[in-house]
Amino acid sequence: MKEFNYARQSHAPDWYDRTNHLHVAATSGTSPFNEWYGFQSEQDAHDMACRFKSQSFIDEFVNIEGRFYHSEDVMWDRDDTPLSEKTPACLQSMVDAESAF
Numbered sequence: 001m002k003e004f005n006y007a008r009q010s011h012a013p014d015w016y017d018r019t020n021h022l023h024v025a026a027t028s029g030t031s032p033f034n035e036w037y038g039f040q041s042e043q044d045a046h047d048m049a050c051r052f053k054s055q056s057f058i059d060e061f062v063n064i065e066g067r068f069y070h071s072e073d074v075m076w077d078r079d080d081t082p083l084s085e086k087t088p089a090c091l092q093s094m095v096d097a098e099s100a101f
Helices: 042-049 055-060 091-098
Strands: 004-008 023-026 035-039 061-064 067-070 074-076 082-085
Touching: 004 042, 023 091, 035 042, 035 091, 042 067, 042 091, 055 061, 055 091
Parallel strands: none
Antiparallel strands: 004 035, 023 035, 061 067, 074 082
């Protein structure tokens, strides 16, 4: 994995740019446990999502050929092979699922 920015603090760090689609946050007001992510590339974001371990993330997302999809957006056959999938999940929804909030 390449470089990415991460902070756990109450307010957005100086490097955080809410207009950048590779910058996402999991927040709850001014909680000191707010999380701020700033990825350099889609690949870095994907690599980090591959390390997510929360049960809510595992229940909500499936990785198919290197892309994450919402579980309910994937149709499966009897052998648990994906038959079709919709639009890949956005980074924000994946971070929200992994977050403690």
